[in-house]
Amino acid sequence: MRTLRIRTFTLLSLFLILSIPWLFFVTTHFMVTKSLSLGERQPHDPSLQKHLTETIQLIEMGADNWTNPDWQNKLNLQLRKAKLDAAIYNASDQEIYRSSSERNRALSKKEQFSVIEDGQLLGRAVIYLPNLNAVPMVGAFVGLLLSFFIVAMGMRRFILIPLYRMNLAARRIADGDLEVELPSSRITEIAGVRDGFDVMVRGLQKSHQKQVKLEEERRFVIAAVAHDLRTPLFALRGYLDGIEQGIAQTPDKLAKYVTVCKEKSAQLDRLVEDLFTFTKMEYLEAKLNLKPIDLKLVLQKAMDSLKPLVEQKQIVTSVRYSADDLTVIGDSHLLERAVSNLLDNAIRHTPLHGKIVVHCDKEDHKIALTILDSGPGFTSEELQHVFEPLYRGEASRNRSTGGAGLGLTISQRIIRQHGGELTASNHPDGGALLVGWIPNR
Known part of the structure; x- marks a missing residue:
């Protein structure tokens, strides 16, 4: 969904507020004046032009009867018919005649002319034309109201409603409802806040x-x-x-x-x-107590600590090192614990007079430890769960062969803490095969 930045939305709103009233004003002005010229003073309505001409002629031709009531009544009829107002002044600029509704046309346009006969000024007449700007101004005001309505509806739809729904969603999230549906918005900033809330909700779901x-x-x-x-x-x-x-x-x-x-x-x-x-x-x-450690010494300590168990089951052990320098950076106590757990697992699952082969090899930038026993190996189900906490192959949890089910789990996590990995598999010739490696840093 394409979004709109809030500053762009604001500029579009201002454009509508300015353009719609102007468009209404120009349209109504053209409808009234039949012209797009906003400075035009004379009406282009043929009927109004005809009435104006007739009124001017009546005033000019009736100069001798300006004070005659019958003539004034005739002028009143003409003005009401033409929807005009007028005022007549004598040569001394004294008011002789004024139509009754002229007071309501103070803001109307005026058409003034003087009546001269035989070179002598007889008087002056003022005709008040209909206010041609009244209708366009009303149209502009209606356009302004319409533009405000359009902008308000846009703000309500794209800003206010999404923010209100976002507020409700935030409250539901605070109450523990992590399945709440977050509202969408066409405004970029609000959509960004929505995406932030969505990331937060997914994080809370994972955390939960x-x-x-x-x-x-x-x-x-x-x-x-x-x-x-x-x-x-x-x-x-x-x-x-x-x-x-x-x-x-x-x-x-x-x-x-x-x-x-x-x-x-x-x-x-x-x-x-x-x-x-x-x-x-x-x-x-x-925290790991990191320092240089010789894995040969770690392996030897682990073998010595388990020597009684090896002798008790009369197991033959074989240890081979591929290099003299097998130094790594690690925690000696934890690494010795990890190796002891691996050897203990091999001893417990190796039958009497069995064999355990241990290889410690240096490869590229890591040192690998391989332990192979002559036991029955892992079943397919055990291979899927062998590193899970408290998992043991014996369904009865018999302690004659098993421990707490944490030895291999602890070993794997210790090796992973040192940046390595521990895997379990079965050797093609039989027996369980445990392979772990640690970076040689």
């Missing part, structure tokens, strides 16, 4: 949808955390009650109870740590 999504995720997190905390706590309390009540009477049974309690407490510690890290990454704006 994001808030709803976060609220749903928050509720889901709370429910999942309550479920995940209850299971190890329940088991831990049961074994502690057994120790307290003397159920574990032999040293071997007592050692078994203590071992289970340590495992459950370790699960709780890991769960709380995952939840804290996820909350910090997702809801808090934590």
